[in-house]
Amino acid sequence: MKYDISKTTAPKMPNLGHGLESVALLLSQVSKDMHQPIVPMLFPILGAHVSGAEFMYPDLSWKEPSGMLANLVADSGAGKGQLSNIVEAICRDFRSHDDDELAKLVEWQKMMKTKSANKEKPARPDVAFWFPPADVTNAAFIQNAIGCEKLGQRTQYLNMPEVEMADRVCGGHRQISQMMRNIYDRQRAGALRATADGVTGNPTLRANITISSTPFAARKFYKNELFNGTFGRVVFSYKPRQGRDGRIPRQGKYDDDFYLRLDEYLARLAICKGRFIIRPLNRLIDQLAADMASLADLADDDTLWDISKRALVSAWKAGCLLWALNNQTWTKPMGSLVEWLVYHDIWSKMQVFADMLGQDEGSVSEAGRRGPKNLLDDLPDSFNEAQLEALRISLGKTKEGTNAQLRKWVFRKFIVHSPQTGLYTKTPEYLHGVTSDNIPKNK
Template identity: 30%
Template sequence: MVENEHRNYFTCIGRGHGAPCLPASREYWEIMRREPWLADMCSRIEKGDDELKHRLPVWTPSCAEFKNNHRAAADALKPLNRLMIDFDEKGHTTEIFEKLKDAAQPDIRGMWVLLVEESARRGTHVLVELPAGMDADTAQQIMKEVTGFEPDKQVKGIDRCIYMVPEDHTRFVSERLFEASPTSLGKQGGSDAFASGGENKYPQEFSGIPYSEIIAEYWRRTGGEPPIGKRNTRLHQLAVNLRAICDDNEEWLLQVMPRFELKEQEMRSIIHSACKEPTKGSKLMDKIVREIPLLPPEEGAGEAEDISPSADDKGMPPMPHRLPPIVKLLTSKTPDIYKPAVAHAIFPSLGAHLWKVRFKYIDNVMHEATFMNVLMAGTGAGKDCISQPINHIMADIRKRDAENLKREAEWKKEVNSKGSNKDKRQRPEGLVIQEVDPDMTNPAFVMRMAEADEHFLYTKMNEIDQFDALRGSAHGSQQFQIMCLAFDPDNRYGQTRVGTQSVTEKVCIRFNWNAATTIQKGQRYFRNVLTDGPISRINFCTIPEREIGADMPVYGTYDSEFDEELRPYIDRLCRAAGVVDCPQAFRLAKKLKDECAEFARLSQSRVYENLSFRANVIAYLKACVLYICNDYRWSKEIEEFVRWSLQYDLHCKMTFFGEAIDSVNRGAEEKQRRGPRNLLSLLPDEFTTHDAELIRQANGMDTRGTRNMLSQWVHRGYILQMTDDSFKKLNIKH
């Protein structure tokens, strides 16, 4: 939301408990409370999903504006003489409301009841406006006498926030709630703790992003907010970086920077010192401004406790703390920095254990568990981190392969020992050899595939260019055709040769594989097939760059106990058969498809939309594999992991290939921006068609699609059309 002096703000809303709190109007507040996802979250919380509570949006009943959107008593610009009273006993909201109605004449000893609602856990919230001179303790005592219930004794400050609940939790709401007029703005007993601090002289946003969000993301990427004892140093570092987007203006920095209870003179000294350093820009700030629009709301501005230590410094979605059991086991011996890569890389080998197992996707097409994974990371990043988990997953397949390889070798020896005119025994039946050499030729690949009896083939390549052995000829590109066909159900591939000793077969490719490469080499490898299909069918992952001089990551021990824990999961995969139906995975795939479509509409990124289609299929197949591994039981850990996996995969694809694909699509050599931007967030609260055209042009788009874009936004309820040429935003989450 952008500040607008004509709006009647009565509260502040934040995306989470630790997120910036922006001034909000009645319209925004009501729209948020009608969101279907909010009702779903509260329903899950009521059933015991306590961890989800911290992801609920919050609002501040006792303050309508905070300086720099920083929710703290010292930064309260518009405190309200209101008090939210909690009743923790569940199930008494209606009874409490009836007693309040009976006592109101029309007020209750000078207090006006503004809101009565059930909390997320079915307690009761009562918001009252206090008369002059009444303190919070007195108000709570009166409420106890009137209702007969004991309020929460802990009286919260002016900066207190409460979790938002759906509209149907409301028993009563007064029009007076939305009238945050000057007469209702209290001084809280004359304390200067809530003094205004002056008007905002400089912009509070950069490129449509509030400075408060930029600063929050800066803290997240640099180890969190500074503790006492390090505040001066860390604030100096923040100022050095932040000045790059504040025109090196000390007054501007003073306005937008958090103070952490430091006096103004101390802040001026810190900022002045930072601005005296040589001007060199800030790559970190550039990244933050570029990447914040790509972050989902709860991850771009969530609490520190929701952020995994595996989140890297490039805005990658952080890995969930709570993981599905098999993922937790397979990453248990892995250093934190490698866990996201390993969590993605395990699926090709897991999927290779499924035989004749299918899953119906949301488009009614049957898929098998096809997974192709490429780990792209810098030289010396530790790309071999995926090897040990894969080795232990593949142990049973390798044992069976060894027996069949021995049979094949004995047959070859027998055949070669006989003369050309003597009878030779036919090739043995049942030579199912699933793990193949990465440098096999195309005929060898077709032969192994034909003999696999509908099992998956699997290989692990240390370098992606080992795939070139399958290219067919010096200038062929059959390896890319194989990548595409492997993902497509019921594909056909093979070769026809005249010679009696040659391989002549038509097969359905079932081929799972892992490969690793440096980022630059990977980008070169796929540069000629950017829009031909392989990239969208492959699951990508990466490893963040470690700081220079950082300690060496240390692995755990993969012992017999580890193998014993892994065995039940592998056995479940091997026993699976037929069509596996997982309703929860199916519903999740639909939901994720809609979320990707929504972001594509807002970002107007055709590249993101196209990549999201197959990325969602990959995520769905992961959900189904995890469902089988978990003994056909669904869990919130599976859902959260699959959602993260999709977001992570798309982020990698957009980071590594987004610009190049966009350039190919548009016939341009290079684009200035990286990844899609939320165009709606770049526009003011009220804007014209011309404003929208300028935003599209600034982001490398033509103006011809403006009307269609605006029509979509109106239809989706993101904006309201005021006149033929003017519009107003409706939904604060964008």
């Protein structure tokens, strides 16, 4: 593990080296202050350009690059609007396709009006909008999902400039949890209904969604979704408030040369079809899963462990898209970016929701933390059980969890126990390997 996610400073994104030329291109017209916040938001957009491809996750399940949900969180005036600019650039082909689909509907409606009441009405044409408007209703969203499933099992993509727009798509705020989980898990809509034309309305939900919001709006919107699995399914990208430097960030222009190069990458996504196993990516995810378990044990933080599981899946899907964009070839810099995506997601969640995440089941006193705290780092190189117990109590953790935490640390070879002295001592591997290179010290 390379990143210290206990600090208020965002984990620094690695250099965009070999294999990440597509990401560098997409950022080329974005102001520099928005590079890191924008990167995690790119993948739901790109994922909607893939249909007919599945990838094997390390658990041996097959997954599509659909169900990708991401929320950009930043204060008002911080530059969130640049996301909509890059969305329009990437989805230029979607707009063209949807214009043709809309023309079909307009023509059908004209024909409907010309038919008298006793004449047979023409059947509604099969249409599928790939980039529906952000204010689409739940009924229209499901109807479009039917069309997308019937016409090539396409993924529809929605970009919502305000988080509250998700209520309309999901059919009300009470349906947010079920709908977003169904989208993430590629489940059926659960809206089976009978009509004059027969039974309809229960398509597989293939949708990718990006959302923009302020920290206040995000906290208000997700406050009831933090512990039911919905929250973990959404990738968060947080931009902290910047200093008052008095300089207006500069954006670039999406010119013909940009679109010519972009279309080459989008074509690589379009031709990616079949089933694939990206072995170096899967090995990386296995390693990151072990790192997340170690970090959760050091912090004795079940919430961190829970949200890390889906952070790994989301970053893995991004890795699958990077592989396709790079002519189905894997590189080391791509692995570095996937690793950063995991930590940036968790860091963002902790920055925006830390106090709220500390309010479940007896953990209220941990409210106000800004990230997972490495408890072992706050202890001397040799310590006894009472010292850890006192540290846990000072942080609002239970006294009863002390022995279990010590056993985990011994099992992971972070510490060794001396029966003669009763002391626990940090191992050389922890002091010189884990702490300095893998698990950052919390100072």
